[in-house]
Amino acid sequence: MKKKSAILFSLLLMGVMIFSQLANIPRSETLIVDVPNGRATTPANFNIFKLVSNRPDRGLHQLMLEPLWMIDYMNGGVINALAAEEPIYNEDFTQMTLKLRKGCYWSDGVEITADDIVYGIEITMKTPGLKYNEQLNLYLDKMYKTDDYTVVFELKEPNSRFHSNFLDRWGAWRPFPKHIFESVEDPVNFDYNPPISSGPYILKDFDQGGYWTLWERREDWERTPTGMLFGEPKPKYVLYYAYQEETNKVISQSNHQLDITEVTLEGFRAIIKRDPYARGYRLEFPWISNNIDPVMSGLNFNNEKYPYNIKDVRWALTLAIDIVDYMGIAFDGTTVMGVLHVPPTPYYQKVYYGSMEDWLKNLTLDIEVNGQPFKPYDPSATLRAAQYARERGYEVPNDIDQLKEMFGPGWWKYAPDVAEQLLTRNGFKRDKNGKWLLPDGNPWKINIVTTPVATHPQHRNALAAAQQWRNFGIEVSVNSSESYSDAYHLGNFDVCTSWPATEPWGGHPDLYRVFETLHSDYYRPLGEYVSVGGAAYGRWTDPRMDKIIEEMRELDWSSQRNLELGMKGLKILIEELPSLPTFSGPKPTSYDEYYWTNYPLAENPYGGPLISWPNFKYILPFLEQTGRK
Amino acid sequence: MLFIKRYLLPRIVQFLVVIFVGITIVFFIPRLSSSNPVEQVIYQITAQGTFLDPAAIDLIRQSLTEMYGLEGGIFQQYFAFWGRLIKGDFGPSLLNFPVPVMDLIIASLPWTVGLLIITTVIAWIVGNILGALAGYFKNKAWVKTLENIVMIIRPMPYYIFALLLLILFTYLLPIFPSVGGYSVGRQIGFNWVFISDLLMHSFLPAMSLIILGIASNFMTMRLIVSNIVAEDYVIYAKAGGLKERKIAFKYVFRNGLLPQITGLALSLGQIFGGALVTEIVFSYPGIGMLLKGAISSRDYNLIIGIVSLSVIGIAGATLIIDLIYPLFDPRIRYR
Numbered sequence: 031m032k033k034k035s036a037i038l039f040s041l042l043l044m045g046v047m048i049f050s051q052l053a054n055i056p057r058s059e060t061l062i063v064d065v066p067n068g069r070a071t072t073p074a075n076f077n078i079f080k081l082v083s084n085r086p087d088r089g090l091h092q093l094m095l096e097p098l099w100m101i102d103y104m105n106g107g108v109i110n111a112l113a114a115e116e117p118i119y120n121e122d123f124t125q126m127t128l129k130l131r132k133g134c135y136w137s138d139g140v141e142i143t144a145d146d147i148v149y150g151i152e153i154t155m156k157t158p159g160l161k162y163n164e165q166l167n168l169y170l171d172k173m174y175k176t177d178d179y180t181v182v183f184e185l186k187e188p189n190s191r192f193h194s195n196f197l198d199r200w201g202a203w204r205p206f207p208k209h210i211f212e213s214v215e216d217p218v219n220f221d222y223n224p225p226i227s228s229g230p231y232i233l234k235d236f237d238q239g240g241y242w243t244l245w246e247r248r249e250d251w252e253r254t255p256t257g258m259l260f261g262e263p264k265p266k267y268v269l270y271y272a273y274q275e276e277t278n279k280v281i282s283q284s285n286h287q288l289d290i291t292e293v294t295l296e297g298f299r300a301i302i303k304r305d306p307y308a309r310g311y312r313l314e315f316p317w318i319s320n321n322i323d324p325v326m327s328g329l330n331f332n333n334e335k336y337p338y339n340i341k342d343v344r345w346a347l348t349l350a351i352d353i354v355d356y357m358g359i360a361f362d363g364t365t366v367m368g369v370l371h372v373p374p375t376p377y378y379q380k381v382y383y384g385s386m387e388d389w390l391k392n393l394t395l396d397i398e399v400n401g402q403p404f405k406p407y408d409p410s411a412t413l414r415a416a417q418y419a420r421e422r423g424y425e426v427p428n429d430i431d432q433l434k435e436m437f438g439p440g441w442w443k444y445a446p447d448v449a450e451q452l453l454t455r456n457g458f459k460r461d462k463n464g465k466w467l468l469p470d471g472n473p474w475k476i477n478i479v480t481t482p483v484a485t486h487p488q489h490r491n492a493l494a495a496a497q498q499w500r501n502f503g504i505e506v507s508v509n510s511s512e513s514y515s516d517a518y519h520l521g522n523f524d525v526c527t528s529w530p531a532t533e534p535w536g537g538h539p540d541l542y543r544v545f546e547t548l549h550s551d552y553y554r555p556l557g558e559y560v561s562v563g564g565a566a567y568g569r570w571t572d573p574r575m576d577k578i579i580e581e582m583r584e585l586d587w588s589s590q591r592n593l594e595l596g597m598k599g600l601k602i603l604i605e606e607l608p609s610l611p612t613f614s615g616p617k618p619t620s621y622d623e624y625y626w627t628n629y630p631l632a633e634n635p636y637g638g639p640l641i642s643w644p645n646f647k648y649i650l651p652f653l654e655q656t657g658r659k
Numbered sequence: 660m661l662f663i664k665r666y667l668l669p670r671i672v673q674f675l676v677v678i679f680v681g682i683t684i685v686f687f688i689p690r691l692s693s694s695n696p697v698e699q700v701i702y703q704i705t706a707q708g709t710f711l712d713p714a715a716i717d718l719i720r721q722s723l724t725e726m727y728g729l730e731g732g733i734f735q736q737y738f739a740f741w742g743r744l745i746k747g748d749f750g751p752s753l754l755n756f757p758v759p760v761m762d763l764i765i766a767s768l769p770w771t772v773g774l775l776i777i778t779t780v781i782a783w784i785v786g787n788i789l790g791a792l793a794g795y796f797k798n799k800a801w802v803k804t805l806e807n808i809v810m811i812i813r814p815m816p817y818y819i820f821a822l823l824l825l826i827l828f829t830y831l832l833p834i835f836p837s838v839g840g841y842s843v844g845r846q847i848g849f850n851w852v853f854i855s856d857l858l859m860h861s862f863l864p865a866m867s868l869i870i871l872g873i874a875s876n877f878m879t880m881r882l883i884v885s886n887i888v889a890e891d892y893v894i895y896a897k898a899g900g901l902k903e904r905k906i907a908f909k910y911v912f913r914n915g916l917l918p919q920i921t922g923l924a925l926s927l928g929q930i931f932g933g934a935l936v937t938e939i940v941f942s943y944p945g946i947g948m949l950l951k952g953a954i955s956s957r958d959y960n961l962i963i964g965i966v967s968l969s970v971i972g973i974a975g976a977t978l979i980i981d982l983i984y985p986l987f988d989p990r991i992r993y994r
Contacts, residue, residue, distance in 0.1 A: 053842040053856070069942075071763060071952060072755045081719065082700055082756040159726060159756070164718035165711060201704075219757050238847070239770060239840045239944025269843055274942050277822055278837050281830045287837075512955060513692065515702050552713040559698055561716040563705055 051271070051287055055244070058659050061265035061626055061650070063641050064279060064291035065272035069240035076233070077222035079154075079206050081161045086201075088243040088270040092646040093231035096255045097198035098128065098205065100645060103324050103536030104630070104638040106377040108197065109648070111255040112142060112205060112228065114179070117193035119586070123185070126192050130179040135253040136207045137227040144175035149208040159218035162203040165195055190586055191542060198644050199535055204228075229647055230256040230263050242271040256647045263650035265626070283308060286624040290641050294485040295361055298618040307624040311639065312632040315424035316364035316436065318618040323640060324536030326373040327487040328611040329478075329495055330518075330526045333570040334556050337456070337468065338524060344607045345395060346452040349406065350502040351495070352444035354414045357613055359497050360490035363418050365613035367411060367438035371531035371544060371565070371603045373614040374438045381539045383439045386597060390440070393604070397451055404448055409440035438613065446502055466503045475505045479523035482510040487615045488527035494612075495525065518567045521556040530609035532564040540587040541596035542579070548572075548608075549579045570608030575599060628654040667982070674978045681970035685963050686740060689954075690733055696753040696957045697723040703754075703956070727753050740963070749964035754956045760964035763949060767933075768968075770840060771945040774861060774937070775930040778868040783923050785869075786876025791912045793877065794884025806881075813874040821867040821940040828863055835863050838942035864941045868934065876919070883915040917988055921980055928976030931968040 050057060070084045076094070078086045086095075098113040108116065112134055118127040134142040154160045155167050169192055171184045185192055195203050207226045214220045225233055231245035245268045251257040273279045273288065276297045282288040284304040293301065298318060301308045310317035331338040331347075338344060357365050368374035369390065372382055387409070394403035412430070415437035419426045427433065457469030466474040476499060480492035489510060496506040509517075518528050534544050547562040550571040554560045560567060578599045585592045603609075617640060621629045630637040630649050637652065638645035697720055704719075705711060711719070724730055728739065728750070743750055749760035793802045812820070829837035836842070841856050887893060888911060896906045933947025946965060953961035 051836060051839065051843050053845040055844040069944075069948065071752075071949060072758050072766075075755075075758065080756075081704075081723070082754060084755070158722045164722065165715040168712065168715055168718070235844055237839065237841075237843075237944075238766065241839050241942055241944065242843055244843055271838065271843075272942065273838055275940050277825060278940070278942060281826065281837050284830065285833055285837075515699070516692070519698060519702070547713060549713075561701075561713045561720070563702070 051242075052269075055267055055269075056659075058625055058655060058657070059266040060269055061267070061653065062269045062271060062287065062289045063646075064288060065270050066292040066642055067272075068274055069272040070243070071240060072221075073236050073238060073240035073243070074223050075221040076225035077217075077220055079160055079204070079222075080218045081159055081163070083161075086644075087642040088272070089231070089245050089268060090225075091198070091201075091204070091644040092229075092270075092642070093245045093268055094225055094227045094229045094233070095204045095644070096134070096228040096647075097202050097644065098196040099193065099198065099202075100648075101197055101199040101535050101537045102638070103199070103375070103377075103640075103643070103645065104322065104635060106381075106537045108538065109259070109645075111198075111259075113196075119190065123188040123190040123192075123584070123586075125185065126183045128181045128183070128196075130181070131255060131258070132179055133253060133258070134228065134255060135250060136209075137232045137248055137250075138207075139250075140207065140209050142205065142207075142228060143178045144181045145178070146205050146208045147181045148173060148175050149212065150206050151203070153211060153217060154203065157217055162195060166203070169195075188584060190584065191540075194543070194587075197535075200643060228254065230254045230650070231268060231647075234267065240272070242269060244269050256651070260648050261651040263647065264653045264655065265650060268650070280304070283620055283622050286622055289622050289624075289626055290619065290629070292617060292619050292641065295364060295616070295618045298620050301620045305620075305622060305624075308620050308622050309631070310618070310620060315419055315426055318364055318616055319639060320361075320364055320616040321366040321373070321375050321435065321438075321614050322638070323615050323617045324373050324375050324378070325533050325615040326368060326371065326530060326611045327491050327527070327613055327615050328530035328609060329491060330523075330528050330530055330565060330568045330609040331570075331607075332521055332524055332526075332556075333568045333608050334521060335524060337458075337474075340456055341606060342452040342456050344610070345406070346449040347499065348442050348607060348610055349445040349449040349452070350504075351442070351498045351612075353411050353441040353612070354418050355444075356494040356498055357415065358418055359494040360487070360613070361616055363415060363422065363437075365438075365487075365616045366436070367415065367441040367613050368611055369407070369441055369604065370600050371609070371611055372534045372541065372600070375536065375614065376435060377537060378534070379434065379439060381593075382597065382600065386600065387439065389601065390604075395448075395452075397448060397455075399445075399448060399451075404445075406442050406445070406448075407440060408443040411441040411443075412437050412439060441612075449502065460503060464503050465505065473505055475507065477524045478506060478508045478527065479514055479517045479525075480508060480510045480527040481514050482512055484510075487613075488529075491527045491612055495527075518563070519559045521560075521567065521569055523567075526567060528567050529564050530611045531603070532562070538587070539593050539596060540582075541599060542582045542587065542592075544596075545575060545579050545582070545599050548575050550576050565603075565609040568608050570606070572602060572606060574602055578602075623656065625656055625658055626653050627656055628652055670978055670981050674974050677974040677977075678967075678970055681974070682744070682963065682967050683737075685966045685970070686737055686959075687733070689957055689959050689962055690736075692957060695729065696727060696959060697729065699956045700754065726756065727751075744967075749967070750960040752953075752958055752961045754952070754958045754961070760960050763961060764946065764964055764968065767944060767946040767949045768931075770943070771933050771947070772930060774864060774943070774945065775868070775934060776927065778865050778872060779923070779926050779930065782869045782872025783876055783919070783926070786873040787880045787916065787919055789873070790877040790880025790882075791884050791907075791915055794881040794915070795888060795907050795911060797881075797885060805877075809874045809877050812870060813878055815871070817867070817871055818936050818940065820871055821864075821937065824863050824867050825940060836860050837863075840944045861943070864934075864937045864943045867940075868937060876922075879922070880915060880919060883918065884911055887911050887914050913987075920984075920987060924976040924980040925973060928973035929969065931965070931972040933965075 065088050067085050078090050096111045100109040100111050102109050112131055114129040114131040154162055169185055169189050171186045173183045175181050210226055230248055230251045232248055234244040234246040236243045247263055247266050279291045279293050280297055280300045283291055283301050311319035331344050333339050353367050357363050366374045372378045390407040394405055397404050412433050416426045416433050459467050461467055468474050478492045481488050492508045496508050499506045517523050518526050531544050532547050547564050547566040552561055553571050578595050582595050630639045637649040751757040752760050752763055828835045840860050845856050933945050935947030938945045938947045950965045
């Protein structure tokens with residue numbers, strides 16, 4: 031009897047289906063996407079137009095809103111979304127004309143017209159506490175519509191990049207509905223619930239606890255830029271769910287309850303082992319999307335602190351790094367190396383890395399090796415990285431172009447002997463144990479400040495750099511505390527791991543936003559907060575860079591001269607090396623193909639596969655249902 | 660009158676002083692950090708990839724400082740804070756500006772209170788009953804078995820234990836949901852469909868807390884009862900021929916409960932601090948994550964709001980215990 035009961039109980043348990051998160055929502059028509067940045071603290075508030083708001087990546091900027099323009103970080107270029115065409119400037123960049131796309135509607139059936147733009151910008155400028163209030167007040171003198179689809183902006187002074195305030199790259203001023211906001215007394219204190227969409231999805235439901243937000247495809251999806259440009263988004267529902275804990279992500283995707291998730295490399299490997307339907311960006315090593323996210327990671331030297339204010343020291347520390355070993359420590363060799371202060375995405379490899387390769391190869395340092403000027407660039411680092419992968423048992427192709435795309439076009443030579451020369455000529459010496467001493471005879475200790483998130487590329491950079499420099503004979507400590515961002519801003523570090531430069535657009539060659547934060551106008555002495563991030567934390571300025579930035583301000587962002595200035599600025603950054611780019615920020619993302627296929631992955635990269643980016647809506651029309659219920 | 664003067668009043672004064680000192684410390688400590696919420700907000704905006712002109716960032720800094728009421732000296736802010744607090748207003752959350760702190764707390768607290776009160780009470784009752792029996796009847800076979808089980812569970816770090824439950828019941832035997840407070844698309848309402856869904860989602864978080872809570876209470880109570888059993892008065896009662904049952908329930912268990920009651924009160928007081936690890940592992944809503952976010956973003960008002968509740972909770976629990984303790988222990992009187 032007991033045996034029978036046990037069998038019955040076991041059968042009952044086996045008969046129980048995997049617990050689905052969905053009630054009354056068909057799983058086969060729902061795309062479930064992770065929210066990598068966690069839950070919303072004010073889930074009922076959909077007002078992301080205010081300055082201090084929830085993060086927008088629970089579907090708000092991926093599904094609910096359309097910008098005027100969107101940067102295409104994957105294939106390069108700018109997508110005209112609610113705008114019908116590129117911005118039109120007058121000759122001296124004091125006027126910008128916006129042409130709106132006709133036939134776009136808010137989800138409540140009201141047409142999106144120039145009135146929305148004029149009203150939205152006016153209310154933004156009048157209301158401190160709304161995003162872009164300060165920015166627009168700085169530049170915009172007045173604005174008016176000339177017809178229902180044309181808005182003219184008169185600027186206070188020439189500004190060739192005024193449109194960049196409306197160009198979505200994980201944020202921009204995005205239109206909001208006049209007919210809703212004009213009846214609101216305080217737009218900052220308004221929760222915009224239920225939200226009206228300009229994008230292809232509307233809010234269906236949300237979790238009071240802030241973990242999930244469910245979106246439903248609009249019936250009139252064809253009256254949105256996504257529908258007009260790319261067609262019908264295939265999932266009827268998109269569920270954004272903040273899983274938080276990595277184990278939970280692995281379990282949920284293995285149970286096919288999570289279609290796309292951002293995890294760590296270790297988490298990704300755990301999923302692949304358990305879920306035959308899961309895959310990364312690539313089918314082969316290095317599997318993950320390692321050069322898609324347009325961000326460059328690396329190290330920032332404190333250029334105001336001895337001895338990092340000495341160029342030779344910065345170069346010596348660079349040449350003491352074996353980049354292949356470094357990438358192995360950081361991410362088991364799955365990242366893409368790069369020497370420029372722009373990431374080695376396929377787009378930037380074409381625009382900058384390719385164009386500057388000869389210059390890099392011929393670059394010399396002010397030091398001789400065997401009677402010859404030393405050339406620090408090492409294009410063969412790519413092949414060494416490929417060899418590392420082969421030695422780890424992974425299959426990699428032999429084609430050099432493919433290898434450059436996978437591992438990066440090259441890096442600086444591993445030349446500890448040259449590093450030694452550079453240090454010695456500045457008075458550094460080694461003690462009897464081979465440890466480096468400062469010129470005053472004290473031990474050289476480097477304090478690297480980084481984020482405490484152990485999986486973050488910044489943290490991995492810190493660990494790898496510490497290991498490399500210890501091998502070279504320097505005492506290194508890694509300080510990863512919750513107050514790391516304070517240390518960055520105040521300059522309380524020898525080396526920190528913030529991005530070595532502000533992130534570029536990702537799909538456009540203009541490097542103004544990369545350089546501008548380095549202008550001496552924004553310099554702050556140690557102990558004072560810097561306004562901006564990136565290399566500005568390192569307190570480096572250069573009159574040559576100031577001149578480049580000032581000239582760029584006057585130029586069309588797509589002009590040849592602007593591109594030339596971009597390269598000129600990159601060359602200065604390389605020669606001076608105030609910060610050290612190492613590898614692009616890898617994004618281990620796992621895609622489950624149990625319910626949905628045809629994600630934009632390596633074999634067919636038709637769009638941006640990153641789930642938290644606003645471009646995500648543009649890939650939904652290309653997804654295909656597998657038919658599994 | 661003597662009770663009020665000698666017993667009640669000093670304790671109420673002590674209660675108020677603890678709250679005042681506690682809240683004052685919470686006000687000043689975050690402000691001693693080199694960072695502040697204005698810089699944190701700017702950092703978050705720029706770190707997300709939005710490009711803001713550095714000149715505009717300086718203007719944003721000014722606007723935020725003004726909006727947050729962070730202008731003026733720290734003591735000026737301190738007095739303004741008490742002025743607001745007396746009216747029951749913790750001010751707006753700085754990182755969710757202008758949402759009031761109380762709104763955020765009210766949204767998160769029911770999840771935490773619901774989960775932690777039930778699990779704390781169940782764990783306390785079951786753990787103490789089993790611990791008391793195990794301490795009194797320590798030579799029984801079932802006691803030894805139970806002790807061995809508890810000895811395995813008790814030393815486990817909570818995080819590991821919670822993960823084990825998660826893997827066991829959501830992956831190997833996938834019968835419970837791994838995340839959230841209720842199913843996506845489920846209509847919230849006071850009906851069986853929703854309540855059963857809520858119970859299913861809270862089952863694993865609750866079990867993780869209850870099992871470890873039982874183990875903890877079991878061990879303490881067993882130890883206390885083992886000691887009491889060896890007391891002279893128990894030996895005397897046995898020698899006097901009192902019934903075993905009477906000795907156990909009237910003299911041993913009742914005495915053993917006294918320190919445990921204090922422990923229960925303090926545990927209930929601590930509920931307002933939330934169960935951070937539970938919330939993280941099971942992606943369960945609650946106040947723990949809210950506090951974590953507030954601390955990392957230097958949201959002064961939200962930190963003060965949540966910690967004040969915790970201070971009031973613990974001080975209040977201590978006060979209540981002080982006041983009702985004489986009911987449990989006749990040796991304690993106000994005279």
